[in-house]
Structure formats: structure tokens, C-alpha cells
Amino acid sequence: MNEFDIIERYFRFSPPSANAPVSIGDDAAIVDSRGPLAITVDTLTAGVHFPEDARPADIGHKALAVNLSDLAAMGATPRWFTLALTLPASDPDWLADFSSGLKALANRYGIRLIGGDTTRGPLSITIQAIGSAPPGGAVLRAGARPGDDIHVTGSLGDAALGLRIHRGEARLDPNLERLCLERLHAPEPRVRAGEALAPLASAMIDCSDGFAADLGHVLSASGVSAVVDFAALPFSSAVRRWLDDGGEPALPLTGGDDYELIFTAPPSAREAIATVAESLSLPVSRVGRITPEGGLKIMADGRPLVLQQRGHDHFRADGERP
Amino acid sequence: MNEFDIIERYFRFSPPSANAPVSIGDDAAIVDSRGPLAITVDTLTAGVHFPEDARPADIGHKALAVNLSDLAAMGATPRWFTLALTLPASDPDWLADFSSGLKALANRYGIRLIGGDTTRGPLSITIQAIGSAPPGGAVLRAGARPGDDIHVTGSLGDAALGLRIHRGEARLDPNLERLCLERLHAPEPRVRAGEALAPLASAMIDCSDGFAADLGHVLSASGVSAVVDFAALPFSSAVRRWLDDGGEPALPLTGGDDYELIFTAPPSAREAIATVAESLSLPVSRVGRITPEGGLKIMADGRPLVLQQRGHDHFRADGERP
Numbered sequence: 215m216n217e218f219d220i221i222e223r224y225f226r227f228s229p230p231s232a233n234a235p236v237s238i239g240d241d242a243a244i245v246d247s248r249g250p251l252a253i254t255v256d257t258l259t260a261g262v263h264f265p266e267d268a269r270p271a272d273i274g275h276k277a278l279a280v281n282l283s284d285l286a287a288m289g290a291t292p293r294w295f296t297l298a299l300t301l302p303a304s305d306p307d308w309l310a311d312f313s314s315g316l317k318a319l320a321n322r323y324g325i326r327l328i329g330g331d332t333t334r335g336p337l338s339i340t341i342q343a344i345g346s347a348p349p350g351g352a353v354l355r356a357g358a359r360p361g362d363d364i365h366v367t368g369s370l371g372d373a374a375l376g377l378r379i380h381r382g383e384a385r386l387d388p389n390l391e392r393l394c395l396e397r398l399h400a401p402e403p404r405v406r407a408g409e410a411l412a413p414l415a416s417a418m419i420d421c422s423d424g425f426a427a428d429l430g431h432v433l434s435a436s437g438v439s440a441v442v443d444f445a446a447l448p449f450s451s452a453v454r455r456w457l458d459d460g461g462e463p464a465l466p467l468t469g470g471d472d473y474e475l476i477f478t479a480p481p482s483a484r485e486a487i488a489t490v491a492e493s494l495s496l497p498v499s500r501v502g503r504i505t506p507e508g509g510l511k512i513m514a515d516g517r518p519l520v521l522q523q524r525g526h527d528h529f530r531a532d533g534e535r536p
Numbered sequence: 537m538n539e540f541d542i543i544e545r546y547f548r549f550s551p552p553s554a555n556a557p558v559s560i561g562d563d564a565a566i567v568d569s570r571g572p573l574a575i576t577v578d579t580l581t582a583g584v585h586f587p588e589d590a591r592p593a594d595i596g597h598k599a600l601a602v603n604l605s606d607l608a609a610m611g612a613t614p615r616w617f618t619l620a621l622t623l624p625a626s627d628p629d630w631l632a633d634f635s636s637g638l639k640a641l642a643n644r645y646g647i648r649l650i651g652g653d654t655t656r657g658p659l660s661i662t663i664q665a666i667g668s669a670p671p672g673g674a675v676l677r678a679g680a681r682p683g684d685d686i687h688v689t690g691s692l693g694d695a696a697l698g699l700r701i702h703r704g705e706a707r708l709d710p711n712l713e714r715l716c717l718e719r720l721h722a723p724e725p726r727v728r729a730g731e732a733l734a735p736l737a738s739a740m741i742d743c744s745d746g747f748a749a750d751l752g753h754v755l756s757a758s759g760v761s762a763v764v765d766f767a768a769l770p771f772s773s774a775v776r777r778w779l780d781d782g783g784e785p786a787l788p789l790t791g792g793d794d795y796e797l798i799f800t801a802p803p804s805a806r807e808a809i810a811t812v813a814e815s816l817s818l819p820v821s822r823v824g825r826i827t828p829e830g831g832l833k834i835m836a837d838g839r840p841l842v843l844q845q846r847g848h849d850h851f852r853a854d855g856e857r858p
Binding site: 256 | 552558561563565566568569571572575576577578579581585607612619620650651652653655656657658660662664666667669674676677741742
């Protein structure tokens with residue numbers, strides 16, 4: 215099976231469309247957009263971003279999911295993506311499973327695979343995703359203002375706990391373990407939430423490095439500070455159980471890989487945000503407020519939590535993920 | 537040095553512009569285009585696409601050059617690119633040199649770095665480049681018609697010979713060796729030629745897999761055949777010397793890594809093509825013609841050359857490049 219066979223069999227799953235008349239099979243794809251585009255790129259490397267023994271379908275899902283999460287954080291609507299796939303060998307079973315995970319998520323959000331590159335080397339997947347910016351303009355990190363509320367979608371810490379479980383460093387009831395492992399291996403990007411929240415949010419980011427680190431990026435970009443109420447942070451029953459059993463509070467704040475949206479909005483938007491949350495059946499929690507100064511304070515039992523680190527850095531010796 | 541420092545120091549070399557108001561430092565970049573876009577992606581992996589000991593500046597140059605070459609083959613004008621860089625460690629000297637090679641080529645063709653991802657792992661570079669399609673529409677592989685001429689820019693085989701020289705498998709005069717090594721390590725993408733030829737060409741492809749393989753792609757996509765005159769193929773003094781000394785004619789036809797443009801055009805375009813060649817000081821050679829059937833025939837001394845393989849396939853056991 216050569217590289218052309220691989221493309222034909224496993225990756226020609228998006229037919230050409232009026233807006234993407236040329237895709238796989240020429241020197242470049244051609245797309246036609248009538249407005250501003252949001253463009254993002256993310257690489258997943260075996261042993262760093264996913265375990266060497268991860269299911270190929272999960273790898274395909276996650277490689278696209280992390281990019282869709284970035285588009286969601288701009289409030290953008292997914293349109294097209296390219297896939298750069300580096301493989302040690304061409305294994306039909308692996309490719310079929312990888313392709314199925316990728317395709318299922320792509321179809322769910324209507325994003326089309328328009329091109330790519332297949333090369334031989336250590337397993338690595340780079341996806342670049344392109345979306346249409348929302349009509350009112352993309353939601354940047356720099357828009358948070360003192361007095362704004364801070365909100366978070368879904369729940370924090372499940373993937374970080376899932377990684378502990380995967381490594382055999384934590385145990386929970388099997389059902390709670392499954393929830394955490396699912397969040398680790400196949401996170402659901404908050405695409406529809408990003409689109410719906412775009413007109414309401416003053417700043418937005420997706421939570422990939424860790425809640426504290428990613429909120430920190432918003433604060434830096436906006437030149438503001440924040441006070442967060444630990445008790446208001448959204449935790450699943452799995453994380454809550456783990457905390458009740460003496461687990462350290464830093465884990466759900468710094469573990470990362472959540473792919474939830476962290477956003478700020480003026481208090482006047484609270485009702486509209488609640489309506490969005492209800493219509494998407496996705497919890498949105500108000501967890502703090504933006505302040506003019508004082509840095510990032512996460513208050514628990516009346517005292518600020520002290521974190522050793524805010525989140526992941528892939529170039530730290532201890533920064534490796536699974 | 538963490539990943540944010542790396543981006544700040546080495547990769548924030550394209551300032552925001554009116555058409556790309558958001559670039560590095562948010563969840564995605566925002567670009568605004570008023571017409572169709574050409575999008576391409578290519579990965580270079582150490583030990584496969586460049587030697588482990590290649591100069592970092594050359595790696596940076598080549599990673600962008602191969603993508604610019606794909607845009608050129610569509611007749612597109614380079615606009616924006618993203619960089620996914622996977623590094624074993626953060627080495628400031630390596631990064632500074634890599635960045636300088638990348639930046640020099642980016643500035644030469646006015647393409648802006650708008651985003652990326654920096655991760656830890658085996659050295660690998662994936663660049664996705666976006667260009668504006670030419671006003672008359674992109675030049676596809678599928679447009680070749682019987683009776684069209686086949687043309688090639690520049691010269692073929694220098695990089696393939698350069699690889700032999702790099703491996704110690706061929707020797708030439710030092711000046712000829714330098715020419716070949718330069719073509720191997722730092723190919724010049726034919727961006728301006730692609731733009732200028734777009735209104736004239738019926739089909740176009742860049743020569744990366746090898747002349748025979750890439751012309752083969754055009755023939756397949758167009759449903760036509762071709763006769764090529766070996767004696768009309770453009771060879772540098774280095775390749776000519778090497779052929780005169782008994783080197784096999786297959787090398788410049790199948791070696792690849794040329795990054796020249798192969799294109800077809802009706803005979804009525806000959807004069808206009810000559811004008812383009814002269815204005816760019818770039819030789820353009822007419823090397824054959826498109827026929828309705830008979831496959832691809834490369835005629836030398838009145839007989840068709842027989843090639844063992846047409847070009848590179850990264851998943852063949854013997855398909856490795858340096």
C-alpha cells in the first residue's frame with residue numbers, strides 16, 4: 215500500500231463541494247470563503263499527547279477535536295481541515311480505525327478534509343482547521359474587562375484524573391473511571407457552545423493547558439486580574455469523589471486536556487448565557503469575576519490556593535503527558 | 537525556555553496586518569480574503585526528507601519552500617502560513633538558525649507566519665500554506681489536452697545528484713558539487729513563474745516526486761498520454777557532466793526534489809511563455825507533447841527509456857530520502 219492508496223482508501227471521505235471545488239488530489243486545495251476565516255493548527259505526538267497504546271479511532275478523534283476546540287474558542291464555525299500524518303508503517307487496520315474516528319467527528323461538525331500529506335516517520339498527526347469567523351467578529355483573549363463574570367462550560371479535571379487512572383495512579387468506581395477515560399481519550403469539542411456564546415462573550419479561550427494557565431492567558435492578553443471561587447468550579451461526580459477522598463485540589467486546576475470553554479462576559483449577559491446553556495444541554499458555571507489588579511486568585515475556604523504550576527509546558531522535563 | 541518563549545523569540549517575525557488582524561497568541565488566527573484560496577500542507581521529517589545533520593537554516597528554508605512550490609503549481613500568490621514544529625529539545629542556536637532560514641524565504645515572497653504549534657518529540661516540521669488563487673482560477677492537474685506542449689522550468693536532477701554527492705556516492709568538480717548541494721538543501725520555489733504562467737498553462741504540477749512520476753500525475757488527472765524527448769530535457773552543467781561520465785539517465789527523471797514546475801499549454805502560448813521566461817530570467821524548456829493515448833513515453837535515441845520506478849514513495853522500503 216503506497217501513500218496514494220492510503221489517501222484513496224482512508225482519507226477521501228469528504229466529497230468536493232461548491233465552496234471547496236478542489237481538494238485531495240491536486241497540489242493544493244481551493245476553498246472559497248465570503249468572510250474572515252479562523253485558522254488553527256495542533257500536533258499530537260505519540261507518547262506526548264496520547265499513550266503509545268491509544269486506540270487509533272481515539273487518536274483520530276482527538277487530533278481533530280483539539281483543533282475544533284480552538285475554533286470554538288474563537289466562536290468560529292468549522293469549515294475545512296488538512297491532515298499531515300506521519301506513520302512508522304502503513305498498517306491497514308490502524309488506518310481504518312484512525313480514519314473512522316476522524317471521519318465520525320468531522321461529519322458531526324460538518325468540517326471537510328480537503329488535503330494533507332502522508333509521510334513515514336515516528337507517529338505524529340498535525341491538523342490545521344479553518345472556520346468561518348462569527349458574524350460579529352471572532353472572540354479574542356484580549357477582551358476581558360474588570361467587572362466581567364468568568365464562566366466555564368462542562369466540568370474540569372476529568373481528563374487529568376483519567377490520566378492518573380490510565381497510569382494506575384488512581385482508582386474509582388468503574389463507571390466513574392470510564393467517564394474520566396472517555397474525557398481523556400475522546401474529548402468533545404464545545405463547537406456549538408462557542409458559536410452560540412460568541413455574541414455574548416467579551417473574551418474566550420479553550421481549556422487545554424489547564425484552567426489556571428488558560429485563564430492566565432486571558433488575563434495577560436486583556437491586562438486584567440481575576441478572583442475565582444474554587445467552590446463554584448464545575449467538577450463531575452468523579453472529580454468530586456476523588457477530592458472528597460483527599461485528592462489535591464490543584465489537579466483539576468492545572469491538569470489540562472479539558473477542552474472546555476473559559477469565557478468572560480458582562481453581568482448583563484447572564485440570562486442569555488443561561489438560555490444558551492439550556493438550549494445546548496451543557497452546564498455553564500459562573501466561577502469568578504475579572505478585577506483590575508491583584509493577579510489570579512483562586513479562593514478556597516477564604517484563602518488563596520497556592521499552585522506549584524499553572525499548567526503544562528511541553529518543554530519542561532516534567533511536562534510530559536501520557 | 538518554554539514554548540511561549542520559543543514563539544516570542546524566534547517565530548513572531550510577521551507583524552499583524554489589515555488582512556490578518558489576529559495571528560500568533562490567540563486560539564486561532566483570523567485572515568480576511570476576498571477571493572478563493574489555495575491551501576496546501578507538507579511535512580518534513582528528519583532522516584526522511586532531510587539529513588539529520590542538515591543546517592537548521594536549510595531545514596527552515598526547505599520546509600517552507602516545498603509548500604510555496606505547491607502554491608506555485610496552482611498559480612497562487614502566497615499569503616499566510618502556519619508552522620507545526622516538533623522538537624526533541626529547545627536549543628536556542630538551532631532555533632535561531634532555523635528561524636532565520638524560514639524568515640528569509642517568507643519575507644522574500646511576502647508570506648506571513650500567522651500561527652503554529654510547538655511540541656516535544658522527534659524533529660518534524662509541518663507547514664500549511666495559504667495563497668490567493670489567480671484571478672482566472674487555479675491551474676489544476678486535470679487540464680492537459682492532446683496537442684498541448686509540455687514545458688519544464690529550470691533544470692532537472694540537480695537535487696538527486698546532490699543527494700548522491702551528500703552520501704559520497706558521486707564526485708564532481710567542487711563548483712558543480714556546490715550547485716547540486718544547494719539545490720538539494722535550499723531549493724528555490726518557482727513562485728513568480730507559477731503566478732505568471734497561470735493564465736497560459738492548461739495544467740501544472742510541481743516536480744517533487746520526480747519528473748516521470750509528477751508528469752504521470754498530470755496525465756492520470758487529465759486522462760491523456762505524453763511523448764517526451766529526453767534530449768530536450770533541461771539539465772544543468774553538473775547533471776550533463778555526470779551523464780557524460782556514464783551516469784544513468786533515470787536519475788534526473790525519477791530522483792525528485794526538483795521543485796521545478798511542469799506544465800502543459802497549447803502551442804499558441806509559446807511566444808507568451810518565452811516572454812515570461814525572459815522577464816523572470818528563468819529558462820523554460822519545451823520537452824514534449826500531450827497525446828491521446830499510449831501512456832508516458834520518454835524517447836532517447838529513437839527508443840523509449842524504461843524506468844524501474846517513476847519516483848519516490850515514502851512507504852516503499854527503498855523509498856527513503858536522505
